[in-house]
Amino acid sequence: MTPVASKPIGDAGALALLVVLGFIMLSPLMWTLLLSLKSNGDLLHSTANAFHGPYTLENYQAIVRNSGVFRWLMNSVIVSGLTTIGVLILSSLAGYGFARLDFPGRDKLFLFVLFGLAIPEQAVIITRHQLFTALHLHNSYPGLILPGLAAPFGVFLMTQYFRAIPKELDEAAMLDNASRLKVFWKVLLPLTIPAQATLGIFTFLASWNDYWWPLISATRPDMFTLTVGLSASQINFAQTSGLGYLMTQAVFAAVPILIVYIIFQKYIVRAVSGAAIR
Incomplete structure (x- = not known):
């Protein structure tokens, strides 16, 4: 009887611990939300x-009247969205090529791509800056998007996923006179949707939260992404409308990420837990 009686107590203890940890993790977010709902005069x-x-909602009304924040939001949506689309297209094509095509130097080239996982962005930042300066790509959408298209992890993920798909599907489709492009588009690509969803989510989140490269490439306020714009506002705190307004900007920036998480929660949880996505 003792083990049976101790199990509910253990479950209750684990649940209580999770509740406490969850409250600790959510407390900064709740604090930010509360500050955003207070007038700046009270917070002084x-x-x-x-x-x-x-x-009060006066800080949110000020956000609506501030066209700069919406410009930064639009820039983040454009950069993150196009980066995600580009990574999915390039990674899917590269993954199919490495997994299904036999060409000279394939394994060496794949190993070269994987080396990109070991090279930190900071190691190539000076060379990238000089290259983009020579091409006059700074303060432009291509300048903010192109670096994010180099996604070695995406190529690796899609390659491994394509390799896990039986080759008999390709052979059966080719017996029906289907071209390689049709086999890729109609047969194999739909089977990789779970992997693409996982890759797309993490690419979007990484691009949305990126601060390092946009800070270097975007020097004009009209080309700031949301992370750089909010940081500039916080640095010049004395020139802003107050603490409540800054907290409102933070809440405003978190809403799109929250929406993405709610929509794709299933894939995020499975990807983080390492479970097989099928």
């Missing part, structure tokens, strides 16, 4: 005022 006296009313 004390941030402890966030725990009681009155609350």
Whole structure:
């Protein structure tokens, strides 16, 4: 009877621990939300005022009136969206080529691509900056998007996924006079949707949260992404409308990521847990 009785107690203890840890992780987000709902005048006296009313939406109204924030948001959506689409297209094509085509130097080239996983971005930042300066790509969408298209992990992921698909499917389709392009587009690509969803989610999140390269490449305020724009506002805190307005910007920036997570939650959880996606 003792083991049976101790099991509910253990489960309750684990649940209580998870609740406490969850509260600790969510507390900074709740603190940011509360500060965003307070007037900047109240927060000048004390941030402890966030725990009681009155609350106001004046900071969110100021966001709506500030065209700069919407410009930064649009830039982030364009850069992250096009980067994700480009990575999915290139990684799928490269993965199919490495997994299904036999050409000279294939294995060596694949190994060369994998070397990209071991090279940090900071190691090539000076060369990349000089290259983009020579091509006059700074302060442009191509300048912000092109570096993100180099995705060795995406190529590796799609290659391994294509290799796991039986080659009998290709042979059966070719017996029906299907071309390689048709086999790739109609037969194999639909089977890789779970892997593409995982790759697309992580690519979008990485591009959306990227700060290093946009800070270097985008020097004009109209080309700032949301991360760089918000950082510039926080650095020039004395020239902003106040702490509540800064917290409102942070909430505003987190909403698109929250929407993406809600929509693709299943794939994110499976990818993080390492479970097979089928």
